[in-house]
Amino acid sequence: MVNASIRYGARIRKQYAAVQKEKNAQYKCPSCGKIKVRRVSTGVWKCSHCGKVYAGGAYTFTTPAGEAAVRTIAALSAQKQAA
Numbered sequence: 001m002v003n004a005s006i007r008y009g010a011r012i013r014k015q016y017a018a019v020q021k022e023k024n025a026q027y028k029c030p031s032c033g034k035i036k037v038r039r040v041s042t043g044v045w046k047c048s049h050c051g052k053v054y055a056g057g058a059y060t061f062t063t064p065a066g067e068a069a070v071r072t073i074a075a076l077s078a079q080k081q082a083a
């Protein structure tokens with residue numbers, strides 16, 4: 001099934017396989033801590049244990065840009081509380 005829609009070129013097949021692996025993996029839920037978060041649709045991730053829905057990357061639960069945004073928000077709210 002890995003190469004169902006990609007045919008020509010070893011490099012692109014490898015990239016596709018890597019993306020599929022990330023896409024189909026289960027991730028740790030930030031809310032309940034269970035490894036139960038699965039991709040529902042593009043950018044939509046849902047925990048099958050607690051039912052929470054998360055906005056994430058298209059094919060991975062978190063993206064470097066998303067993590068940077070979370071850090072910035074945390075830093076700003078900490079700053080706000082201190083002031």
Ligand SMILES: [Zn+2]
Pocket residue numbers: 029030031032033034036047048049050051052
């Ligand atoms: Zn959960």
